[in-house]
Amino acid sequence: MQDRGRLGVLLVAPALAAVLVLFVYPLGYSLVTAFQAKGGGFTFGNFAKAFEFYSVDIGFTLVIIGVSTVLIALASIAIGGYLTLGENPRAVALLRWLYRWPLFIPFVVAAQCMRTFLAKNGLMNNTLVSLGILEVEQTVGFLDWRGIIITFVWKQTPFVALLVAGAMASLDRSTIEAARNLGAGRLRILFEILVPQIMPTLVVGLILSFVTMMSVLSVPLMISGESPTMMTVDMAFRINNYGDYGTANALGFISYLLTAACAWVYLKRAVRQS
Amino acid sequence: MTWIGRGIIFGLLAFIVLGPLANLVLWAAAEQWYFPHKLPVTYGTKFWAQVFKPRGDALVSLVTSVWIALATVAASLALAVPAGYALARLKLPWRTAILLAFLLPQAFPSLAVYINIARLFYDFRLNGTMTGVIMVHTVHGLVFAVWITAAAFAAVDRDLELAARNLGASGVRTFLTVSLPLAAPGIMASAIFVFLESLDEFTGTFFVGVPDVITLPLLMFTASIAGNYQIAAITALVLLVPSVVFMLVIERFLKADVLSKVGA
Amino acid sequence: MKRNLALFAIAAAFVAAPAIAQQTTLNVVTAGDQNMVDYIKDFLAPRFEKTNPKAVVKAVGTGPGDSGSQKIAEKLQAQKGNAAWDVDVAVIHQKMAGDLVREGLLAPYVRDVSTGRLVSSEASKNALGTNVQGYVIPMFQSQTAIAWNPALVKNPPKNYEELAAWAKANPKKFGYNGIKGGMSGVAFVVGWVYANTADADKLMKGPYDANTKAKWDGALGKLKEFNRSVVITPGNAGTLDMLNRGEIAMGPVWVDMFYTWMADGKLPPNMRLQLIGPGMPGQPMYYVIPAKAANMEAAKKFVEMATSPAVQAEGIVKKFNWYPGIDAQHVKSQLDDKTWNKLFVDVTPQELASKGKVFPIKPYFDDILESYERKVLN
Numbered sequence: 001m002q003d004r005g006r007l008g009v010l011l012v013a014p015a016l017a018a019v020l021v022l023f024v025y026p027l028g029y030s031l032v033t034a035f036q037a038k039g040g041g042f043t044f045g046n047f048a049k050a051f052e053f054y055s056v057d058i059g060f061t062l063v064i065i066g067v068s069t070v071l072i073a074l075a076s077i078a079i080g081g082y083l084t085l086g087e088n089p090r091a092v093a094l095l096r097w098l099y100r101w102p103l104f105i106p107f108v109v110a111a112q113c114m115r116t117f118l119a120k121n122g123l124m125n126n127t128l129v130s131l132g133i134l135e136v137e138q139t140v141g142f143l144d145w146r147g148i149i150i151t152f153v154w155k156q157t158p159f160v161a162l163l164v165a166g167a168m169a170s171l172d173r174s175t176i177e178a179a180r181n182l183g184a185g186r187l188r189i190l191f192e193i194l195v196p197q198i199m200p201t202l203v204v205g206l207i208l209s210f211v212t213m214m215s216v217l218s219v220p221l222m223i224s225g226e227s228p229t230m231m232t233v234d235m236a237f238r239i240n241n242y243g244d245y246g247t248a249n250a251l252g253f254i255s256y257l258l259t260a261a262c263a264w265v266y267l268k269r270a271v272r273q274s
Numbered sequence: 275m276t277w278i279g280r281g282i283i284f285g286l287l288a289f290i291v292l293g294p295l296a297n298l299v300l301w302a303a304a305e306q307w308y309f310p311h312k313l314p315v316t317y318g319t320k321f322w323a324q325v326f327k328p329r330g331d332a333l334v335s336l337v338t339s340v341w342i343a344l345a346t347v348a349a350s351l352a353l354a355v356p357a358g359y360a361l362a363r364l365k366l367p368w369r370t371a372i373l374l375a376f377l378l379p380q381a382f383p384s385l386a387v388y389i390n391i392a393r394l395f396y397d398f399r400l401n402g403t404m405t406g407v408i409m410v411h412t413v414h415g416l417v418f419a420v421w422i423t424a425a426a427f428a429a430v431d432r433d434l435e436l437a438a439r440n441l442g443a444s445g446v447r448t449f450l451t452v453s454l455p456l457a458a459p460g461i462m463a464s465a466i467f468v469f470l471e472s473l474d475e476f477t478g479t480f481f482v483g484v485p486d487v488i489t490l491p492l493l494m495f496t497a498s499i500a501g502n503y504q505i506a507a508i509t510a511l512v513l514l515v516p517s518v519v520f521m522l523v524i525e526r527f528l529k530a531d532v533l534s535k536v537g538a
Numbered sequence: 539m540k541r542n543l544a545l546f547a548i549a550a551a552f553v554a555a556p557a558i559a560q561q562t563t564l565n566v567v568t569a570g571d572q573n574m575v576d577y578i579k580d581f582l583a584p585r586f587e588k589t590n591p592k593a594v595v596k597a598v599g600t601g602p603g604d605s606g607s608q609k610i611a612e613k614l615q616a617q618k619g620n621a622a623w624d625v626d627v628a629v630i631h632q633k634m635a636g637d638l639v640r641e642g643l644l645a646p647y648v649r650d651v652s653t654g655r656l657v658s659s660e661a662s663k664n665a666l667g668t669n670v671q672g673y674v675i676p677m678f679q680s681q682t683a684i685a686w687n688p689a690l691v692k693n694p695p696k697n698y699e700e701l702a703a704w705a706k707a708n709p710k711k712f713g714y715n716g717i718k719g720g721m722s723g724v725a726f727v728v729g730w731v732y733a734n735t736a737d738a739d740k741l742m743k744g745p746y747d748a749n750t751k752a753k754w755d756g757a758l759g760k761l762k763e764f765n766r767s768v769v770i771t772p773g774n775a776g777t778l779d780m781l782n783r784g785e786i787a788m789g790p791v792w793v794d795m796f797y798t799w800m801a802d803g804k805l806p807p808n809m810r811l812q813l814i815g816p817g818m819p820g821q822p823m824y825y826v827i828p829a830k831a832a833n834m835e836a837a838k839k840f841v842e843m844a845t846s847p848a849v850q851a852e853g854i855v856k857k858f859n860w861y862p863g864i865d866a867q868h869v870k871s872q873l874d875d876k877t878w879n880k881l882f883v884d885v886t887p888q889e890l891a892s893k894g895k896v897f898p899i900k901p902y903f904d905d906i907l908e909s910y911e912r913k914v915l916n
Contacts, residue, residue, distance in 0.1 A: 008364035011356035012372055015420060018353055022413040023379050026390040033390070053911045091280055098284075101291050104517040106474030108491045109510040112498050113294035116301060120785040123297040126313075127289070141785065143772075154294070214383035217477045218491075222498055226716035226770040226915070232385050232477075237718055239389050239481070240605035243612065252386025263381035267374060396616045485567065485600045485609060496601070499719070500572040501775030501804070 031256075034249040046250035053234070053247070058254060060228035064145055065213050068152040069206055075157045076202070080164035081190040085176070103158035107151075111222040114151045118142040118223070147223040148230065152213050160205035167201035168194055200269070207266045214255055231255055301507035321504040331493055332509060339490040339513075342404060343472040346411040350419040350468045353412070355461065358423025359449065379417045385477055392481040402486040410478040415468035422467065426460020427453060466520050473516055564836050567598045567613070568629035569606030570823060571720075571774055573798060573858065575599035578629075581853045582844055589843070593836055602720050602774060607634035614643045614828050622832040627825060627840055629677055631721070632661075635824045636668030636900055645827045646672040651838050653845040656864040660896075661822040667744055667899030674824035675845050676863030678854050681793045681820035681894050682725040683811040683885055685778075690787035697815035698733035702760065704788075705767045713769035713777055713786035717910050720774035721821070724907070726790040728897060729818040730764075731757055731906055738816070741898040751905040758913040765914060778805060790818070793885065797859035811884035817893040822863060847872050855881065 037043040051058070079099050086092040102110065117123045120141030128134045142150060171194065179189050195202070220230040231251050238248040256263075304314030305321065325332045357376075366372060391410060392401055400406035430453050438448040454461075476491040484492065490513050498506040564586070568574045575597055583595035600609040607630040617623045630638070638644050648654040649672060661679065663671040684701070686694045690711070695701040705712045715723035732738040734757030740750070769786055771777040777789040778796070782805050791811075799805040825841045827834065843849060845864055851872035854860045861881060862869040870878055882890070897903055 008360040008366040011360035011364070012366065015353040015357035015416060016372060016375055018413055018416060019375055019379065022391065022409060023384075023387060024375065026387045026394060027378070027382060029394065030386045030390045053916055056916055088280070091284070094284060095287075098287060098291055101295065104470070104520070105295070105514065106470075106476070106491065106517070108474065108476045108495055109298070109513055110294070112494060112506050112510050113298045115498060116503055117294045117297045119783070120780075121783045123300070124293065127293070141769075154290070208380060211381060211383060215385050215477065217385060217480065218495060222495065222772070226718055232383075233718075235385055235389065236480075237605075240601075241603070241608055241718075243608060245389070245393065248389055249386060252383070252389070255383045255386065259381070259383055266381055267377055396612075399616075401616070402613075485598045485613075496572065496599075499602075499773055499775065501779040502572070503779075 030249045030252050033245055034253040036246060038246065046246040047253075049247050050250040050254065054231065054251065056228050057231055057234050058251075060145055061214070061231045061255070062258060064148050064152070064230060065210060068149050068156070068213060069210055071149070071153045072157050072160050072209055073202065073206055075153065076160040076164045076205070077190070077195060079157070079161040080168050080198070081186075081194060083165045084168040084171075084194065085186045085189060099161055100158050102155050103162065105155065107155060107216050108218040108222075110151055110155045111219045114147060114154070115143070115222055118147045118150065144224050145228050148220050151219050151223060152216075156209045156213065160202070160209055163201050163205040164198055167198040171197055204266065204269070207262045210262050211259055214259055298507050298510055301503050302511050304504060321508055325505055325508045331488065332490075332512070335488050335490045335493040335509075336512060338404070338487060339473055342408055342411060342487075342489065343469050345404075345408045346415055346472040347465050347468050349408065349412040350415040351423075351461070351465060353416060354419035354423050354464065355454075357420050358425075359427050359453065361420070361424040362427035363453075376417060376420050379413065384414070388478045388481045391478075395482060401482060402484070404487055407479055407483045407487050407489070410482050411472040411475055414475065414478060415471050418467045418471065419464045422464035423457065423461055426457040426464070429460065430456040470517055470520060474513065562593050562833050562836055564593055564595045564626050564833055564840060565598070565624055566595060566627045566629075566840070567600060567610055567625050569600050569602070569610060569631060569634075570629065571602045571795070572599065573795065574629060574823075577853065577858055581857060582840075582849070585849065586840055586843055590836070590839065595840070603718075603724070604631060604633060604721075607631045610634065611638060611643075614638065615641070617830075618643070621830065623828050623830045624832065625828050626831045626833045626837040627827055629823050629825060631823060632665040632821055632897065633900055633903060635670055635674055635826060636665040638826065639665075639668060639670045639673050643829055644673045645829045645831065645834070647827045647834075647838055647841070648672045648675055651675075651842040651845070653842050653864060656845070656847070656868050658865055659822075665824070666897055666903060667746075667901075670824075674826055675841060676822035677825050677844070678794070678858075678860035678863045679820060679822050680860055681813070681885065681890065682722055682729075682790050682818045683793055683796075683813045684788055684818075685781055685791045685796055686788045686810055686812055687781065687784070687806070688808055688810055689806075690784070694788070694810070694812045695814060696812070698730055701788075701814060702764050705764060708787070709767040710769050711787040712767070713771045713780050713789045715771045715773050715777055716915075717907055719772055719776065722774045722777060722790045722792055722795075723771075725819045725821075725897075727761070727910055728903075728906060729790075729814075729895070730761055732819075732895060733757075733816050734760060738895075741902045742896050744899045744902075746899065746901040748901075748905075750902065751909050754906070754909055755913065758909055761910075762914045781805065781809065793881075794859040794861075797880075801859075813885045813889050813893045815893055817895040819895045819897045820861075821897055825863075 034046055035042055035044070037045055079095065082095055083092055086095070105113070118141065119125070120139055120143075122141070125134065125139035125141075129136055129139065175193055176189060179193055184192075215232070217232045217236055220233045221236070224230075224233070231254070235248045235251045238244040238251070300314060302321075303317050305316045305318035360366060361369075361373070388410065395401040395406050400409070434456065435448055435452050438452045439445075443451070474491060475489070476495065479487065479489050479492055480495075483489065490509060494506050494509040494513065497509060566578050568578060578595070578597040583597060586595055587593055600606040610625065610628050610630055611634050613625060614623060635644075648657075654675065657675055659676065659679075661676050662674060663669065665674065684694070695704045701712070714726045717724050717727055731754060732741065735741070735754060737750070740747075769780065771780050771786075771789065774792060774795060777786075778791055778799050780786045781789055781791075782799075793811060796805065796809070796811060800807060800809065825844060827837045827841065831837050844853075847864065847868040850862045850864055850869045854862050855869060855873060856877050859881065898906065
């Protein structure tokens with residue numbers, strides 16, 4: 001047994017080393033540098049500067065990601081619900097084929113699609129004008145923080161919906177049948193029976209999405225010109241234009257704090273389950 | 275719900291899901307498109323010729339991207355398969371801590387980490403090199419790879435392995451002839467995930483690779499920022515081909531039990 | 539038999555080695571938009587390789603604005619300890635040029651190239667307050683101006699004040715890229731500060747006084763108010779793109795990019811330019827050679843070719859619509875009148891002389907950008 005234990009450690013060691021050296025170490029470096037002044041020494045100055053310059057963006061990052069997460073949750077539940085409770089097999093098959101498309105589109109490409117789709121005279125508005133729903137003067141460009149939300153929801157919903165639909169599919173159908181027999185409507189079944197049971201999977205999917213969205217640079221860079229935008233753009237700006245690692249890492253630390261609550265819940269759940 | 279109601283909802287859904295993609299295809303086929311025209315003014319392949327011209331960047335970037343992705347898959351699997359097996363089958367001391375370590379990259383926003391990796395790589399002359407980019411992609415892909423391979427090995431029926439041991443096969447032989455082949459579909463799935471993640475990776479390469487290593491996503495980004503939407507759309511389509519192909523292939527591997535263990 | 543084969547292989551290697559070794563790769567790294575990379579790849583590289591058959595030019599772009607130049611500076615700083623660096627020729631903005639000269643990372647090559655005596659402009663000696671004479675030759679001189687669409691604008695504003703009033707009356711019809719993503723927006727902001735402070739000359743010439751930035755609160759407050767009625771575009775190209783699609787009617791652009799886009803069919807041919815008062819900045823970009831460039835001689839030959847009157851005339855002026863980097867009289871003689879005058883259709887030489895400004899000296903430049911982030915964005 002002791003042998004197998006040591007064998008286990010040996011097998012895990014290379015992968016672990018890679019993660020420690022290439023993720024944990026730079027992470028620690030980032031946390032430390034956030035508190036370092038230019039000449040060395042401990043300071044809160046980087047944080048002061050980060051707030052002085054970017055407090056609007058910090059707030060908006062929360063808004064953007066918060067709203068996106070809520071919308072993703074609603075959309076995933078809707079899609080998962082229809083796939084599980086849908087009555088018309090053709091409609092269900094169509095939905096199953098349709099909703100997965102954005103899943104395999106990388107964020108950069110999604111941003112490029114949206115850049116011209118959401119513009120004031122982009123395809124979306126042009127279509128609405130052609131259908132007579134809007135006048136040309138009424139068209140609104142969405143190339144700002146709202147466009148970031150739209151892109152995030154568009155891209156992440158299929159991922160969470162996939163997890164949710166999978167979890168719903170593996171549920172015991174007897175509870176659903178029983179409820180139907182008692183005359184419950186499908187919407188009620190969805191929210192009172194299905195959702196509570198798949199809540200763990202939904203929460204994992206949402207947490208993963210939350211962290212992913214906090215890390216994305218391409219989408220805000222390509223969709224939103226300037227403030228208000230996400231903190232990732234400001235961090236890249238600080239590094240690329242000024243080599244200002246202090247402020248950039250201070251912003252990084254703030255982003256860790258914002259994710260901390262989620263990270264803690266996620267890690268606790270994941271470790272408990274294993 | 276009547277078919278009219280369904281029609282409207284599905285029409286809306288189709289517009290939402292496929293509209294942006296259709297937009298991309300239109301731009302890839304367009305030669306001139308300006309206000310106030312709602313559709314391209316002229317269609318043509320002029321920009322395809324420009325993108326794929328011999329001295330052009332697109333072919334170089336494509337080769338770079340694919341090369342990096344393949345190397346990343348090789349490195350990730352080399353690290354993840356033993357780790358996954360150990361996590362699934364063997365008794366590990368400090369198992370909780372190890373699991374925690376593998377979860378960290380999924381729990382923290384990675385942008386700040388990439389910024390600092392780039393800075394640290396400067397000291398080792400790794401910044402701007404293919405090796406550096408491959409290393410960054412590998413760690414990013416390792417998270418998926420370890421979890422999916424662990425799930426794949428865990429899903430292998432223990433009885434089959436025990437039967438092999440009872441028949442006298444050694445541990446290594448059992449692994450190679452029983453566990454590995456049975457876990458192969460799951461390992462393939464993780465390989466595909468890692469390949470796609472590497473091909474589409476933008477943020478890490480933005481800090482570690484620029485300006486010497488230009489992958490296809492970076493090329494697309496540069497073209498888009500410069501307003502060359504035709505070139506950006508064409509490059510995006512090239513980037514999408516592997517993704518869409520694998521989407522169709524991966525249907526076979528996306529079994530519910532493997533997926534439900536992802537990130538669980 | 540095997541031994542003969544081995545000997546043959548060694549002999550072949552000996553013969554081939556010099557031939558392979560003799561091929562030099564010239565690494566040219568440029569900041570700026572894609573048009574800069576295209577210029578080097580499609581125009582300069584073939585010319586250079588024709589007259590230097592053993593050389594291959596490799597062009598790399600680091601992106602627009604200061605971040606592009608910053609990337610080049612980082613590359614040179616990271617290799618400081620090496621014997622030979624992997625950048626042979628670099629094209630950078632003024633701000634970074636000053637820094638690099640002060641850090642001793644550039645070679646004083648101008649005295650070693652024949653075209654050095656063709657350049658006498660202020661820009662070739664002074665980069666935002668730092669003396670860079672002998673280290674740089676301007677590649678081109680560029681100028682920003684306000685592009686306007688005659689179909690949507692009847693009377694273009696003549697100065698910043700009229701522009702602010704126009705923007706208020708026509709919300710979301712003016713666009714610029716802020717200070718991130720491109721220098722056209724930066725130029726606009728600098729011009730705004732020049733127009734709204736008393737001592738614009740001090741900002742351009744010095745001396746530096748750290749208390750000056752406190753006097754900009756009024757100007758920046760007005761700019762914040764102005765931003766509410768305008769669109770923030772994603773970059774130099776973003777502004778041009780939105781102008782093209784009629785989403786905005788006016789915006790600051792680089793004159794050369796404006797004409798190039800028009801020639802490429804990416805901008806309607808009826809668009810016009812207006813250089814608004816009291817002035818808008820322009821800037822040169824510099825050819826520099828790193829102090830320990832691996833291929834120093836080839837690098838000097840490259841810059842010499844690129845700054846020759848013939849190449850400046852054909853490439854800089856005719857093809858890419860920039861104002862020349864070397865002194866104008868050397869270039870004008872190489873072109874016909876029509877091509878030369880094309881540069882001055884909307885912005886006359888007199889306007890250029892009176893309203894074409896330079897960027898402020900570096901400490902003031904940094905102050906303006908920081909104050910923008912603090913007061914306007916936050």
